Amino acid sequence: MRGRGWEGVVAGLWLALAWASPANAATAQTLVNRGNERGAPPCQSCHGADGRGQAAAGFPRLAGLDAGYLRRQLDDYAKGTRSNAVMQPIAQALSPDERDGVAMYYARLPVPVKAKVTKPADGPGADARGATLATRGRWSAQVPACEQCHGPGGVGVGANFPPLAGQPAAYIEAQLKAWQQGTRRNDPLGLMQHLSRALSAQDIAAVAQWFAAQSPVGRSVRK
Amino acid sequence: MTARLIALLLAPLVLAACSGRTPLDAHAADAPRAAAPAAKAPATTSFTPPAESTIPAGPYGDMVRLGREIFLHTRKAAPAYVGNGLNCVNCHLDAGRLADSAPLWGAYGMYPQYRKKNHHVNSYGERLQGCFMYSMNGKAPPLDDPVIVALETYSYWMAQGAPLGTKLEGAGYPSVPRPAKAPDYARGQSVFGRDCALCHGAQGQGQKVAGTYVFPPLWGPDSFNWGAGMHELDKAAAFIKANMPLSRGGMLSDQDAWDVAMFMDAHERPQDPRYHGDLAATRKAYHDTPMSLYGTRVNGRLLGARPAQ
Numbered sequence: 001m002r003g004r005g006w007e008g009v010v011a012g013l014w015l016a017l018a019w020a021s022p023a024n025a026a027t028a029q030t031l032v033n034r035g036n037e038r039g040a041p042p043c044q045s046c047h048g049a050d051g052r053g054q055a056a057a058g059f060p061r062l063a064g065l066d067a068g069y070l071r072r073q074l075d076d077y078a079k080g081t082r083s084n085a086v087m088q089p090i091a092q093a094l095s096p097d098e099r100d101g102v103a104m105y106y107a108r109l110p111v112p113v114k115a116k117v118t119k120p121a122d123g124p125g126a127d128a129r130g131a132t133l134a135t136r137g138r139w140s141a142q143v144p145a146c147e148q149c150h151g152p153g154g155v156g157v158g159a160n161f162p163p164l165a166g167q168p169a170a171y172i173e174a175q176l177k178a179w180q181q182g183t184r185r186n187d188p189l190g191l192m193q194h195l196s197r198a199l200s201a202q203d204i205a206a207v208a209q210w211f212a213a214q215s216p217v218g219r220s221v222r223k
Numbered sequence: 224m225t226a227r228l229i230a231l232l233l234a235p236l237v238l239a240a241c242s243g244r245t246p247l248d249a250h251a252a253d254a255p256r257a258a259a260p261a262a263k264a265p266a267t268t269s270f271t272p273p274a275e276s277t278i279p280a281g282p283y284g285d286m287v288r289l290g291r292e293i294f295l296h297t298r299k300a301a302p303a304y305v306g307n308g309l310n311c312v313n314c315h316l317d318a319g320r321l322a323d324s325a326p327l328w329g330a331y332g333m334y335p336q337y338r339k340k341n342h343h344v345n346s347y348g349e350r351l352q353g354c355f356m357y358s359m360n361g362k363a364p365p366l367d368d369p370v371i372v373a374l375e376t377y378s379y380w381m382a383q384g385a386p387l388g389t390k391l392e393g394a395g396y397p398s399v400p401r402p403a404k405a406p407d408y409a410r411g412q413s414v415f416g417r418d419c420a421l422c423h424g425a426q427g428q429g430q431k432v433a434g435t436y437v438f439p440p441l442w443g444p445d446s447f448n449w450g451a452g453m454h455e456l457d458k459a460a461a462f463i464k465a466n467m468p469l470s471r472g473g474m475l476s477d478q479d480a481w482d483v484a485m486f487m488d489a490h491e492r493p494q495d496p497r498y499h500g501d502l503a504a505t506r507k508a509y510h511d512t513p514m515s516l517y518g519t520r521v522n523g524r525l526l527g528a529r530p531a532q
Binding site: 136137139142143144147148149151152155156157158160188189190191194195218 | 316317318320321418421422430432433435437438468469470471472
């Protein structure tokens, strides 16, 4: 069922049709639960069937992320503009149709409400540094507040500015370092590669912790 | 005595004439001035605003903090006076602290000042009222309204230690030299698509989260009106060149900055509140400058004739 007939149709139309297609939903469900015959493991083994991710291991939440963003990440993993030893072979083992399917599968899942959101301690130190970078930036080094693009509390904005709120600190930290080192270079206008170079390791750790403690469904923790 | 009075009256005029740009000129829809090339700009004094951590406790510090809050979240904190989706900080980055982004510390000490925009000496408070009428497409808060008092207090705090009546380095937006080719809509459109639409949207409509703009709309009903300084090409080009895209200020060529400013300012926006039924008369009275496209025809559209609402 999945398949060939759809190829050649413009991508947008394909997306719209696939949304309503049980055949493709089943395919995505199969990928999430069992992977595919070309070596892609089940997505859920790291990201969870509910797309919650695994904070302790640094596996990011995918549930509720923008479908276009997710699809582009899979393409970029496959191409290598987002370099990752685990995700690159997985993305390469997914056909374009399968990438669309899983991207939409996770985009449609509800954003999981965290049982407990740990609020960073107030006062000076790492948390104040993270809060300041997140909400005000460091303009002396041309670093805008993260919130200026990623939205209040880092809830994410559109297809290009993914949510940071509630993502594992280890994940956010790894991404900032990847931008810095150029192992991730799929950012529009080079925005992240450019500004991440102005951040120290302490800045990165602090801001990652701040966003990890924010509610993914909107602002409930504020400095 | 008389001579001294005349000298006092003339001082702001002289200062304004020496200045290549007007402080807070995001909003200053003045009549055209001779653009002062950066190389010939008068010597300036540098200034660094105080750290926010030094805002004192107590009622004065509370007023400074209120001013900062209004500056950052204008629509939310001063809803009675804001008629669009913008906040002060959209055009004055880093809570009004950033050099070359019309910082408050560069403006505060330049008032009272004579302004061609309204042909009289304006207090700083009146200057702030202008921001609300034009850039915020709203209403002027009374001069003794807490909104004005708080913004004045915030500015005063930020400018502490800066010399009065002296043009400071980083005040206003740095003028961008006129480009080789006249600003062009089609070229501007392609710059916009390449470097601006990512954040401001393909239609310049901005992007919202939960009903609140994260990226401001550049034209249309929720943007600044035809009376705002940013509708003038030189001011828009200056802001854009120095500050856009966020974190990549200075990235665009001079030509790109002028072209995309022209593209932005060739779209409809809310009417100039001084309009009283005659577009040509309004242009002649307030916008008689090649820097304003108001009342002119671009791509077959007479700008200002069908303002966004």
